[in-house]
Amino acid sequence: MKDPIEFMQQNLAWLPRGIMSALEKFLRKLPPVQRIIEAEYAKIMPELEAGAKPYQNMLERNAELPDSGVARTRILNEMRKLKKLEEQRWQKGFVSGAVYHGDKAHVDFLNQVYALNSQVNPLHSDLWPSATRYEAEIVSMTAHMLGAGWTDDPEQQIVGTVTSGGTESILLAMKTYRDRARAERGVRYPNIVVPVTAHAAFDKASQYFNIKKITVPIDGDFRADVKRMRRAINDNTVCVVGSAVSFPHGVIDPIAELSEYARERNIGFHTDACLGGFILPWAQQLGYPVAPFDFRLPGVTSMSCDTHKFGYASKGTSVVMYRGENLRHYQYYTITDWPGGMYFSPTFAGSRPGALSAACWAAMMSMGAKGYRDATARILKTAAEIKKGIQAIPELEILGDPLWVIAFRGRADSNIDI
Incomplete structure (x- = not known):
């Protein structure tokens, strides 16, 4: 029997998303369908296990603490062995994404910076004020790269926070918009309007913070459909989202039009530039056509930008930025009447690795x-060659008009299924 879920998705895609979702939930509860799903899981689990745990037959498993400490030389030797095994794939060029800077001298430099700051915790800024400096300058440098101008108006100043990665940047921004709408507009049932290509972190935010996510289809260019996005916005919308660039197709959503409409409606607009933030400004300077996407647009009220991607910092840093101190205020958590004293945290974490912020600052400098x-x-030169190669194959087509993140597929009249 064919998987009924797959059959439904392939043949009933014309149904409204709500009906599709309800039908899928109903089918999954039926015992025959559950047996089919379990049988499919049983087929793929061994392969998934092997991929997720490639060392299970090579290395001793440590489920409990050793009775006495293991020699440091042995620990380091084991780690060096694993490092050598794992770095071969990306060093040979067989990995798309994940590793963004393979220069050994650069990585060694960042490792030295990390070692110098390994005990630093930004939570205790009185002990390590250097961490405060590093993070403030990371935010400022990133913001000015993304169109922040110099102004004395506190509601136009671009401010921000260093986070652990793009997902946390997005989560914090969505939590911020929810809390502001609740406090200033009395919104009890918030929603965000996002194109279907927006990063999965927006789904995560909607689940974590009880925000309804209204997902809108993309247009024929694989960008957010402006008319549909506008129609989806209502009085409970706390934020509209666009990508620069989108992860699936590498294109820039029509952020100028979307953000201006959000501004007219007095709604926040978030540009997710986690992937493109450290490429697009420089591409524009180099003369490439880059649609407006950043704080130069008055309707853009927040942005996320990953320093640990094309910012070439060590893994574990990103920046979330806001237009105005008042908006950022809703991101923070403070408690003043705790018996242990006042507790303040700008991000989800309390203690954070200051060494990562130091390494990020060092990378940018x-x-x-x-x-x-x-x-x-x-x-961009390499991407142009890749696009040229794809275009030379008649059976293939590039999706949209990307600069460097390239998605392609087999043409409808070909027998190629990608």
Whole structure:
């Protein structure tokens, strides 16, 4: 018997999403369907296990603490062995994403910076004020790269926070909009309006913070459909979202039109530039056509931008930015009457690894504008060659008009299924 869920998804895709979702939930509860799903899981689980745990037959498993400490030399030798095994794939160029800077000298430099700051905790800024400096300058440098101008107006100043990654940046921004709408507009049932191509972190935010996510289809260019996005916005909408660039197709959503409409409705607009934030400004300087997407647009009220991608920092840093201190205020958590004293946390974590912020700052300072511009030029030149190669194959087509994140598929009249 064919999987009924798959059959439904393939043949009933014309149904409204709500009906599809309800029908899928109903089918999954039927015993025959459950047996089919369990049988499919049984087929794929061994392969998934092997991929997720490739060392289970190579290394001793440590389920409990050893009775006495293991020699440090042995620990380091084991880690070096694993490192050598794991770095082969990306060093040979067989990985798309995940590793963004393979230069050994750069990585060694960041590792030295991390070692110097391994005990630093930004939660205790009185002990480590250097962490405060690093993070403030990371935010400022990123914001000015993304169109922040100098102003004395506190509601137009671009402010922000260093986070653990793009997902946390997005989660914090959505939590911020929810809390502001609750406090200033009395919104009890908030929603966000996002294109279907928006990052999965927006789904996560909607589940975590009880925000309804209104997902809108994309247009023929694989960008957010402006008319449908506008129709989806209502009085409970706390934020509209656009990507620069989108993860699935590498294109920039029509952020100028979307953000201006959000501004007219007095609704926040978030540009997710986690993937493109450290490429697009330099691409524009190099003369490539880049649609407006950043704080130069008055309707853009927040942005997320990953320093640990094309910012070439160590893994574990991103920046979330807001237009105005008042908006950022809703991100923070403070308690003043705890018996242990006042507790303040700008992000979800309390204690954080200050070494990552130090390494991020060091990466940005060592690269400089010229370093990022040169790296972007090489990336875009390589992407142009890849696109040229795909276009030379008649059976293939590129989805949309991407700059460097390239998605392609077999043409409808070909027998290629990608």
